[in-house]
Amino acid sequence: MSTEAKVPVSPESSRVVPSEGHAHAVERILSVAYELFSRRGVRDVGVNELIERSGVAKATFYRHFPSKDSLVLAFLEQRDKLWTVEAIVSQARRRGTSPVEHLLAIFDVLEEWFRREDFEGSTFIHVLLEMGPSHPLGQASIDYLAKLRGHVQALAEEAGLLSPDEFARSWQILMKGSIISATGGDLQAAKRAQQMAGWLIEHHRA
Structure with missing residues (x-):
């Protein structure tokens, strides 16, 4: 961001x-x-x-x-702090009054990001695709995407959803898909993903 x-x-x-x-x-x-x-x-x-x-x-x-790789690794660490934790997770947790509302708010935060003039897409996805999963930078990107998934899993656990790990993996597919779609110009991508996210939540309710 x-x-x-x-x-x-x-x-x-x-x-x-x-x-x-x-x-x-x-x-x-x-x-x-x-x-x-x-x-x-x-x-x-x-x-x-x-x-x-x-x-x-x-x-x-x-x-x-x-x-250069050592600098990229430091950049990825900073990106995780500023984008994943501060810009996405923390903002989502400040919205709504329940874990489910916090989960859905992730897509509200993404929608606002998509409409910014400085929207740049997901760095971790970009680096992974650029470098490949076998490269240290690609592997680092995979690890940071897994950390993001862990934040979603924590919210799912707080919400009492079934199979929170599987839920988080499906949820991340929606997040990645909306980011890539927005990169291609679909400014409604977050709203579309949020609707599907609601169905996913219902599927995982106890």
Whole structure:
């Protein structure tokens, strides 16, 4: 979603206490990476462009991120925090008064996202398709999609739905499908998915 949130120091660089300049360089690099990777994917963005846009020296860049893949992994971690947790799950939980209403609100949040001018689609799906499931970046994307599914499963358990794991897998199909449809221009995709989500909930009620 928004790329304006402050980016924390990556786990790799947080093993030592950074100086102010050290932390600021990491933040700039990650902020630029978030913007470029979110909008254009991984393969289309080169290291030289990342360095130039970040305004850091090449040696500084490689000191913090020895490879482009290491930067992409840090970006995926940040994307999970800002998009999955803060933008989708937390917003959905603030809407409605029951776990079922929170589940359905996921698609209200998605619909608002789909209508934003900066809607960029699912980064995890993009990276998985770009890199393939056998690549470390593809596998990381699979893991983050599984984490998202875990949030849905937790809501299903709170709602007392039957087979919450199976429910969450079916629910994620609706989420992925609506995101891909919206990427193709269907701005009603979230509403269509939400209707099917209601049927899925009824199917899994105890």
